[in-house]
Amino acid sequence: MSTARRIGDVILKxxxxxxxxxxxxxxxxxxFDVREHEIRAIIGPNGAGxxxxxxxxxxxxxxxxxxxxxxxxxxxxxxxxxxAAHGIARTFQNIALFSGMSVLDNIMTGRNLKIKSNFLEQAxxxxxxxxxxxxxxxxxxxxxxxxxxxxxxxxxVARLPYGIKKRVELARxxxxxxxxLLLDEPMAGMNVEEKQDMCRFVLDxxxxxxxxxxxxxHDMGVVMDxxxxxxxxxxGKKIGDGTPEQVRSDPEVIKAYLGAH
Amino acid sequence: xxxxxxxxFKTSYxxxxxxxxxxxxxxxxxxxxxxxxxxxxxxxTPYFFSAIMTPFLIYALATIGLNILTGYAGQLSLxxxxxxxxxxxxxxxxxxxxxxxxxxxxxxxxxxxAALVGIVxxxxxxxxxxxxxxxxxxxxxxxxxxxxxxxxxxxxxxxxGVITAQQIEILGYRFxxxxxxxxxxxxxxxxxxxxxxxxVRSTTGRAWMAIRDMDVAAxxxxxxxxxxxxxAFAISSFYCGVAGALYAYCYxxxxxxxxxxxxxxxxxxxxxxxxxxxxxxxSFLGAGFIVLIxxxxxxxxxxxxxxxxxxxxxxxxxxxxxxxxxxxVEPHGLARLWQIGKEKLRLWPFPH
Ligand SMILES: Nc1ncnc2c1ncn2[C@@H]1O[C@H](COP(=O)(O)OP(=O)(O)OP(=O)(O)O)[C@@H](O)[C@H]1O
Ligand SMILES: [Mg+2]
Numbered sequence: 001m002s003t004a005r006r007i008g009d010v011i012l013k014x015x016x017x018x019x020x021x022x023x024x025x026x027x028x029x030x031x032f033d034v035r036e037h038e039i040r041a042i043i044g045p046n047g048a049g050x051x052x053x054x055x056x057x058x059x060x061x062x063x064x065x066x067x068x069x070x071x072x073x074x075x076x077x078x079x080x081x082x083x084a085a086h087g088i089a090r091t092f093q094n095i096a097l098f099s100g101m102s103v104l105d106n107i108m109t110g111r112n113l114k115i116k117s118n119f120l121e122q123a124x125x126x127x128x129x130x131x132x133x134x135x136x137x138x139x140x141x142x143x144x145x146x147x148x149x150x151x152x153x154x155x156x157v158a159r160l161p162y163g164i165k166k167r168v169e170l171a172r173x174x175x176x177x178x179x180x181l182l183l184d185e186p187m188a189g190m191n192v193e194e195k196q197d198m199c200r201f202v203l204d205x206x207x208x209x210x211x212x213x214x215x216x217x218h219d220m221g222v223v224m225d226x227x228x229x230x231x232x233x234x235x236g237k238k239i240g241d242g243t244p245e246q247v248r249s250d251p252e253v254i255k256a257y258l259g260a261h
Numbered sequence: 262x263x264x265x266x267x268x269x270f271k272t273s274y275x276x277x278x279x280x281x282x283x284x285x286x287x288x289x290x291x292x293x294x295x296x297x298x299x300x301x302x303x304x305x306t307p308y309f310f311s312a313i314m315t316p317f318l319i320y321a322l323a324t325i326g327l328n329i330l331t332g333y334a335g336q337l338s339l340x341x342x343x344x345x346x347x348x349x350x351x352x353x354x355x356x357x358x359x360x361x362x363x364x365x366x367x368x369x370x371x372x373x374x375a376a377l378v379g380i381v382x383x384x385x386x387x388x389x390x391x392x393x394x395x396x397x398x399x400x401x402x403x404x405x406x407x408x409x410x411x412x413x414x415x416x417x418x419x420x421x422g423v424i425t426a427q428q429i430e431i432l433g434y435r436f437x438x439x440x441x442x443x444x445x446x447x448x449x450x451x452x453x454x455x456x457x458x459x460x461v462r463s464t465t466g467r468a469w470m471a472i473r474d475m476d477v478a479a480x481x482x483x484x485x486x487x488x489x490x491x492x493a494f495a496i497s498s499f500y501c502g503v504a505g506a507l508y509a510y511c512y513x514x515x516x517x518x519x520x521x522x523x524x525x526x527x528x529x530x531x532x533x534x535x536x537x538x539x540x541x542x543x544s545f546l547g548a549g550f551i552v553l554i555x556x557x558x559x560x561x562x563x564x565x566x567x568x569x570x571x572x573x574x575x576x577x578x579x580x581x582x583x584x585x586x587x588x589x590v591e592p593h594g595l596a597r598l599w600q601i602g603k604e605k606l607r608l609w610p611f612p613h
Contacts, residue, residue: 058481060477060480060481080480080481081480081483081485083481084481084482084483085483089481089482090481092478096475096477096478097474097475097478098470098471098473098474098475098478098479099474099475100470100473100474100539101467101470101471101474105467105470108464108467109467109468109471109479109482109484110482111464112464112467112468112482112483112484113483115464117464119460119465119492119496122459122460122463122464122465123456123457123459123460123465124456124459125280125459125463129463132464133278133463133464134275134278137277137278172482176482176483
């Protein structure tokens with residue numbers, strides 16, 4: 001599966017991350033790294049702290065302890081805007097599309113960091129503003145083709161079925177041409193066919209654009225199939241880390257998590 | 262099949278990215294502009310200009326302003342008239358205090374002052390939302406009108422607080438007839454409406470809608486919340502400010518704080534609600550509707566021989582009923598009804 005692409009050096013490293021909400025310890029002393037171009041899965045039972053981990057990585061949550069090193073720069077916590085500007089894009093567990101906008105506009109928002117023109121130029125729709133809009137539309141059309149969303153291009157996202165919404169969210173993230181993609185349960189709640197499609201899109205993204213992917217997923221089959229390395233969380237603690245084979249045969253992981261399935 | 266997209270295949274997204282991508286829309290807009298710029302000026306009476314068309318256009322401009330803030334950026338405001346007042350008084354002061362200040366420049370500067378005030382009073386939106394934000398904009402409304410009434414400098418020390426607006430003269434031409442004032446307002450409103458349309462279909466507008474719909478996701482994508490909200494306040498207030506200046510100079514003929522009271526703020530909010538939240542076209546529909554209702558009702562009363570006092574009460578009742586109707590039945594207002602109509606026409610006469 002991962003024969004064509006070459007996995008590179010570590011580009012993201014989290015060290016001793018602890019995060020709590022009031023008395024609830026969501027993450028306790030978590031450390032792991034992500035290598036360039038790899039597909040890194042985070043698994044664990046409900047409430048294990050997986051989503052919190054993604055939120056720490058792109059700055060939505062600020063951990064009380066630990067540090068994050070992204071592309072060689074170590075920081076106490078990530079800034080959301082900076083994360084986006086440095087090429088980290090993500091999707092959410094509960095679909096977070098802009099419900100009042102069309103599919104096309106939703107995906108176009110993903111291009112916002114490429115825009116140089118100011119609002120005055122946009123108001124008169126002239127020169128740079130117009131060129132940027134057309135160029136961004138071109139890229140967005142490619143993504144629409146890639147994810148096979150042509151037929152719903154102009155549809156308001158609120159009217160779409162669940163599976164397509166998830167795909168639009170992926171499209172919006174891809175529109176930023178990210179170097180790292182954080183996917184929070186991209187296949188949850190999908191039927192088998194939709195899951196297969198989504199799997200293929202994730203793999204193709206990784207393959208064609210070399211995008212590094214950090215992915216949370218509950219479906220063990222999917223995780224074992226597509227990921228290069230897996231982190232296992234349980235009650236906010238890391239209990240396993242390694243290739244799918246290693247993780248699968250780790251007694252502690254089996255006890256805490258896999259055994260239940 | 263009068264209104265059809267079929268057959269108009271977009272050969273590229275370049276053509277699809279036009280301001281009005283559907284040919285019928287383009288024809289419709291062209292016809293409306295023809296009527297507004299050519300037919301009405303040749304045929305209408307002074308009463309029609311000064312009592313209907315001019316206030317309609319000015320209200321539409323203010324409604325676009327509020328729609329940018331509330332409809333697109335999702336920040337509820339009850340202070341629209343306050344920003345209009347700032348625009349009017351700032352324009353007045355620029356003209357009164359600087360010799361040879363061009364009128365149009367004064368209007369623009371008035372709008373910019375309103376934008377600055379909008380940014381200041383938009384700051385609470387960074388912390389509070391919904392009902393609490395509405396309450397804080399209500400405070401803006403009272404504070405600004407109070408300031409303009411109490412600080413004599415703003416009214417150039419006039420005793421009554423009511424100032425006669427200066428003559429409008431552009432490049433030696435005097436705009437002193439109802440017809441010429443209408444045309445001036447029409448040009449300004451047309452240009453600004455087209456600019457608003459461009460804004461809402463570009464990144465600026467998408468940023469507004471993104472923070473309206475889902476602010477966490479917007480931030481994660483790279484929109485800066487503070488910047489986006491304050492831009493919405495600034496641009497919205499700019500529109501309101503220019504509308505306020507036009508209200509004073511082309512409609513009332515006077516500059517006075519009381520012309521920008523809470524009633525006006527509410528009226529413009531109703532225009533947004535009835536016309537369509539988040540629609541530029543809807544801003545015109547809503548403004549037209551609310552400007553025309555009292556006039557239509559007064560005709561009704563006239564012909565049915567009811568007493569005059571009935572009219573004003575009837576007006577309030579009709580307003581109330583309409584607001585409730587639109588809030589419950591069609592929150593997207595007349596613009597949405599228009600849209601549905603278009604979709605029906607697209608299939609007509611084959612409903613399936
Ligand atoms: N914003 C928040 N405020 C308070 N508690 C939170 C918040 N976010 C997460 N938590 C808590 O942190 C813990 C970990 O939650 P998290 O959403 O990261 O788990 P998860 O592994 O993603 O679970 P799931 O599989 O259900 O998505 C839970 O106990 C949760 O209640
Ligand atoms: Mg989760």
